[in-house]
Amino acid sequence: MKQKIYNSADDAIADVPDGASIMFGGFGGAGFPNNLIQALLRKGTRDLTAISNNCGTGDGELGILFKSKQVKRVIASFPGPKSNYFQDQFAAGEVELELVPQGILCERMRAQGAGIYAFFSPVGAGTEIAARKEERVLNGKRCVLEAALGADFAFIKAYRADTLGNLVYRKAARNFNPIMATAAATTIVEVDEIVPAGGLDPEVIATPFVFVDRVVQAKTLRS
Amino acid sequence: MTKPRLTREQIAHRAAQELPDGSCVNLGWGIPNLIAAYIPADVTVYFHSENGILGMGSRATPGEEDPDLVDAMKVPVTLLPGACFFTQADAHMMTRGGHLDFCVMGGLQVSEKGDLANWKVPGAKGSGGIGGAMDIAAGARHLIICMEHTTKDNEPKIVKNCTYPLTGLECVKTIITDMAVLDVTSKGLVLREVAPGLTPGDVQAVTEPKLIVPESVGEMRLSNVAAAV
Numbered sequence: 001m002k003q004k005i006y007n008s009a010d011d012a013i014a015d016v017p018d019g020a021s022i023m024f025g026g027f028g029g030a031g032f033p034n035n036l037i038q039a040l041l042r043k044g045t046r047d048l049t050a051i052s053n054n055c056g057t058g059d060g061e062l063g064i065l066f067k068s069k070q071v072k073r074v075i076a077s078f079p080g081p082k083s084n085y086f087q088d089q090f091a092a093g094e095v096e097l098e099l100v101p102q103g104i105l106c107e108r109m110r111a112q113g114a115g116i117y118a119f120f121s122p123v124g125a126g127t128e129i130a131a132r133k134e135e136r137v138l139n140g141k142r143c144v145l146e147a148a149l150g151a152d153f154a155f156i157k158a159y160r161a162d163t164l165g166n167l168v169y170r171k172a173a174r175n176f177n178p179i180m181a182t183a184a185a186t187t188i189v190e191v192d193e194i195v196p197a198g199g200l201d202p203e204v205i206a207t208p209f210v211f212v213d214r215v216v217q218a219k220t221l222r223s
Numbered sequence: 224m225t226k227p228r229l230t231r232e233q234i235a236h237r238a239a240q241e242l243p244d245g246s247c248v249n250l251g252w253g254i255p256n257l258i259a260a261y262i263p264a265d266v267t268v269y270f271h272s273e274n275g276i277l278g279m280g281s282r283a284t285p286g287e288e289d290p291d292l293v294d295a296m297k298v299p300v301t302l303l304p305g306a307c308f309f310t311q312a313d314a315h316m317m318t319r320g321g322h323l324d325f326c327v328m329g330g331l332q333v334s335e336k337g338d339l340a341n342w343k344v345p346g347a348k349g350s351g352g353i354g355g356a357m358d359i360a361a362g363a364r365h366l367i368i369c370m371e372h373t374t375k376d377n378e379p380k381i382v383k384n385c386t387y388p389l390t391g392l393e394c395v396k397t398i399i400t401d402m403a404v405l406d407v408t409s410k411g412l413v414l415r416e417v418a419p420g421l422t423p424g425d426v427q428a429v430t431e432p433k434l435i436v437p438e439s440v441g442e443m444r445l446s447n448v449a450a451a452v
Contacts, residue, residue, distance in 0.1 A: 027274040027311065028297040029290055053311075054352075078352035090350050097350055102273060103315025103358030110312050123319065123361040126338075127389040129353070142392070171291040175274045175311045206310075222290055 004165045004215050005194060009039035012188050012216045013155075016040065021049035021151040023109070023180040024062060031173035032061045033155040034221035035190045040155075041068055049073040051109075051151055053102065053176060055083035060223030062086075071095060075149070077102035099129060106179050108149035113182025113211075118147045154184035157220075158207065161191040162198070165212030166205045174206060181211040188214040226425060228372070228401035229418050229445070236261040237443050238327060238369050238399045242268050246324040247277060247317075249359065253329030254369040256296065269303065271323055273314050273355045278306025295355075318355060319362035326363035328356060330370040330398070332385045335432035337395040337407035339368065340387035353390075360391025372400035372429055379431040381405070381412070402426050404443060405434070416441040 006012040013036055016022070022040075026032030040048075041064050048071045055076060056063025065071050066085035073096040079086055089095040100108070101123050111119055124130045125142035134145040156177040159170035167189060169177060181187045194217045229237075235257035242248055242262065249271040250258055259281070262268050270279040272294045279294060280301035288299035317323050332340040339360050343351040360366065373379055381398065398405045403426045404416040413435045414423055423436045 028293045028295060030274070030293055031291070076352075078354040079350045080352060081349060087349050091348070099351065099353055101353050101357035102311070102355040103319050106310070106312035106315055121319075121361070124357045124391075125361070126392040127357065129357070169308075171289065171308055172272070172274045172276055172293060173291040174308055178310050179312050 004213065005163060006214050006216045009035040009190060009216050009218055010042060012036065012214045013039050013043065016043070016045050016153060018045055019047045020045065020153060021051065023151045023154040023176075023184055024050060024052040025154070025156040025175065025177035025180050026061060027053050027175040028172070029057070029222070030171070031157045031169070031175050031177055032223070033157040033188075033190050034061065034223055035216070035218035036155040036188060037062065037065060038221070040070070041065060044068070044070070046070050047072045049075070049151070051075045051149065053077050053105070055079040055086035057082045057223070058084060066095070069094070074098070075100060075105070077105050101129065104146055105149070106176070108146055109179050109183035111146075112148040112150040113179070116148060118145055120145055149183065151184045152186065154180040154187040156180055156187065156189045158189050158191045160193045160195060160200060161189060161212070161215045162195050162200050162209070164197045165189070165209035165215055166197075166200050167191070167207035167212060168200055168204055169206050178207045181207045186213045187211055188216070190216050190218045192220055193217065226420055229443070230401070232257055233445050234369050234399055234401055236445055237404065238367060240444070241367060241397065241399075242266075242325055245269075247271055247322070249273070249318055249323055249326045251326070251328035251356070251359070252296065255327040255329060258327060258369075267303070269306075271314070271317060273311065273318070275309045275311055275314050276300075276302070276306065277309070277317070278303045280306070315355060315358045319358045321362050321364040323364065325365050325367060326359045327367045327369060328359060330368040330380065330395075332380050332382050332387050333368055333370075333395050333398055334382055334385050335407070335412050337393045338385050339366075339390045339395050340385040341368075341390050343388040345387055356390050360394040363394065365396050366394050367397045367399060368395050369399050372402040372426070377429060379429055382431040402429070408435075411435050413437065414440055416443045418443050419445065
């Protein structure tokens, strides 16, 4: 049987190549895979496409990957005024940005995970983010075609895993993590605690183990 | 002489009166973020947060903060009995799918048809950011915009057509400003209430589209909230 438990964050991300696309969970300081992000900083992987709600807060969360200039392209809903390293590089034309409405970012990833190639939605119709997107009127409303969004890797944070990779989350640290787990070719999760299979209540498992490829136990890093 | 207008707190206080007992409501950044403080003690409103909370209570007091329990502005919060957690996708299923009773956002411009511009000031520095605003605009069952009636230069923010980058088309139902409460209808903008001391004429003078003024226009009720000094 495939062994999913890794000994360290560095081992868990050792094969991430330059140019990889990576989804990063987290929102509002909660649910960020900070140990995996730090490992990526140590590894020095470059030319990354980062898919995340925002672009860090100062040196925190994704901020350090911009500080070290490892990211060349971003897909985000709200880069954030405190993402100073990203903002400087964006102003200088060193990093590309695709702005996506937050719920549509979720749905594009959900579509990818669910094997749906594209969908029509009224979000952003008539605005600059819909420019160059195919439009259709449905139920009398202008709608735009949105493509599924996948990635090579998802880096996510959960509270507990079992040895099979089933996951439970803690409070609002759930946010984007369960969605991203379904949308990437390889999903890597850091957790506070790993328990034997059967150690989690099947009624409360939020991410079933089929979506999880690698698990590493690490103390929650706040930034 | 310019007549005094309402404070941001007074706008929030008036907006709070739109939210009935038991309603599920999302509050955006800016003035809407002040509204929760003005919900009366005998009214329960279940506040929704995009990061996956329905039923947020008051801000956490020092010592009870939990970094995994924060609102969309990263502020540590508490939970009401019956509160629940879910994913960001489910949170926006609630906004975009029209499952919340009210969504309240700030605004830069609102057109007479209810088009909204609130995510980017033309020429502003930085990347800008959309967050959940376009999802909310596209699907909210009842979208309320709280904002000052004019820009700092006294230019109308309620306009015939938005000139700022759009957030959504024909999405706003109610506008609450420091001068008035207005409803967007198929016939045009209806003046529902004016702030104490103001006349419908005062409001029309700083509103670009022609307002529909009913025979009787109410006065915004603002007990117990400090007026502008």
